[in-house]
Amino acid sequence: MAERIRIKDIAERAGVSVGTVDRVLHDRPNVSKPAREKVEQALKEMNYQPNMYASALAYNKAYTFCLLIPKHESEAYWEEIEEGARKCEDQRRDFHIDLEIRFYERSNEDSFKAVSQEIVDAKPEGVIIVPSSLEVTRGFTDQLHQKGIPFILLDSYMPDLRPLSFYGQDSFCSGYFAAKMLMMLAGNEKEVMLMRQTKDGHVVSKQQDNREVGFRHYMHDHFPQIVINVLDLPLNGTRNEYQKMMAQYFDEHPATHHCITMTSKAHLVGDYLLKSNRRDVQIMGYDMVGKNAKCLREGSISFLIAQHAYMQGYYCVDTLFRAIVLKKKVNPVNYMPIELLMKENIDFYRRTQI
Amino acid sequence: MAERIRIKDIAERAGVSVGTVDRVLHDRPNVSKPAREKVEQALKEMNYQPNMYASALAYNKAYTFCLLIPKHESEAYWEEIEEGARKCEDQRRDFHIDLEIRFYERSNEDSFKAVSQEIVDAKPEGVIIVPSSLEVTRGFTDQLHQKGIPFILLDSYMPDLRPLSFYGQDSFCSGYFAAKMLMMLAGNEKEVMLMRQTKDGHVVSKQQDNREVGFRHYMHDHFPQIVINVLDLPLNGTRNEYQKMMAQYFDEHPATHHCITMTSKAHLVGDYLLKSNRRDVQIMGYDMVGKNAKCLREGSISFLIAQHAYMQGYYCVDTLFRAIVLKKKVNPVNYMPIELLMKENIDFYRRTQI
Structure with a gap:
């Protein structure tokens, strides 16, 4: 295991104060350009890996993610997605993730437009979208791009819309x-x-x-x-x-x-x-x-x-979490497995994988 | 989202000092029985969910896990398991997890005995075992039980040995x-x-x-x-x-x-x-x-x-992490999916699921 690197060690190596290192690490203002460069050089030489969990917890901010999904009956495919998304919200509770699920009528573009406008107005930190038609969905995602709100496409892949990430089956x-x-x-x-x-x-x-x-x-x-x-x-x-x-x-x-x-x-x-x-x-x-x-x-x-609906819901929320809260890079395109089930292997299907 | 509960609020409700609440939460000594009961009652009434990540990070302890696995050539099934286990070690880096992988000769029981004795002597916090024969493996796991070291069985399920958990295919x-x-x-x-x-x-x-x-x-x-x-x-x-x-x-x-x-x-x-x-x-x-x-x-x-070897390796380390570091309950028996691959769906096989 790599040894833990203390802020003090970084400050010593860079020849600056502990406070300066702290400001650089958390991207806060009031650091001179030469001091910032010295710290960055020291971090590089020491192969410093920030403790993302600790940073996120210390930051103590709350995040709202929206999931926009078709209205559905119970026992449906979409319900599985909802449950997976809720599970991830629950598992990330410590990081103050709040997931709002909103519904539109699948065969009604006006319904998609109305609900998506509500989402834009609510200014969430991230959005997950089960798309309507390309053009109607674009009306929504253009606004999200404008406001700098990252979004994930779920179910249908539309690369033109430049999502943060996609989850679904080919x-x-x-x-x-x-x-x-x-x-x-x-x-x-x-x-x-x-x-x-x-x-x-x-x-x-x-x-x-x-x-x-x-x-x-x-x-x-x-x-x-x-x-x-x-x-x-x-x-x-x-x-x-x-x-x-x-x-x-x-x-x-x-x-x-x-x-x-x-x-x-x-x-x-x-x-x-x-x-x-x-x-x-x-x-x-x-x-x-x-x-x-x-x-x-x-x-x-x-x-x-x-097609692992539960996991798709879970991954979408987790991907927003990792991108927005932990500031990590995420995979842009995620095709789900094409998994064959018969009487003989259904009992080993892992709904959750977790 | 549930509102965050502060230590101060718990102390107020229980009518004790902040220090007392802190000692109860971290299971430290020097708390009177009545004070402990008052705090526990308050926690219950307030539906307090401890922030496990924050606790684990604050504790700042290092953990060594051992993985005991057959010697193998490259491109083998076991290599996949190793890679998954290493990946999890890497992802849990912030929690100071150190994974040691040790090898035995599959068809040589003396080799298993010798290497497993080394593991017992090294006193790790947790162990993952690809078993040898039942009796030879029992010689190892009896010692682990005696020393209170939790272990996971990988590949072959032997419920008699009372593992913390099992991962493998039926x-x-x-x-x-x-x-x-x-x-x-x-x-x-x-x-x-x-x-x-x-x-x-x-x-x-x-x-x-x-x-x-x-x-x-x-x-x-x-x-x-x-x-x-x-x-x-x-x-x-x-x-x-x-x-x-x-x-x-x-x-x-x-x-x-x-x-x-x-x-x-x-x-x-x-x-x-x-x-x-x-x-x-x-x-x-x-x-x-x-x-x-x-x-x-x-x-x-x-x-x-x-049979998702990579994920088996990953899950085994993660299960030790969740049980030992986060002190969470874990599933005792985890059968992996029986997944059929053909030319037409192999490109969608998710080696990592993460």
């Missing part, structure tokens, strides 16, 4: 990987079903859209003969409506034995299959939410791709 | 999972090859042994008709000897198109196949070491199971 590669796994089961089939959730016929989530592109890319290259039947369930539909639509689909497509969805709602299909006693369909879906995990354990879902 | 489940994945490729085959590394005909690693049990369990239940041909490569053999043995195996078994190994040496088979230009064999192996990753990217290995 959706294209994830969909490509999903296709390869599904085809290990379905390579000899004539057709597969792709279940989507849409509003006015469109997939609202950019992530889900990109996964579908990756999926179709793999299918086009390796299994062009397999037909992809799309079943669109409306985003605001009832469980009853979904059941009817699925019943109709499977009545009309008795040759479908494999279903994939880029949403976190694979359990909708899983439950339907269980209830209608159809045992000849295998499902692949996304996200380790409770209902999906249950279906995986019971066998109605064969594969899930996890 | 080997049986991991081998079972590996079999299921391999059979997605090889379900229609007549035979598969199981490559092992042995000393005097025995698998030295308990982990590898248990994986094989899990693997055979799945095969017995689901594919009893598939023959498992074992190829044992001696642990201290040369690359040349290995090449010859593999050439002989594949000449004698032209119907083998799938190979699995529970070792981290899948790349030995991968390299052989590449060089001998055999394109009709798929390999499944363990551990994200550099040579395996290269084979996976080039296509000579189809599947790898990762």
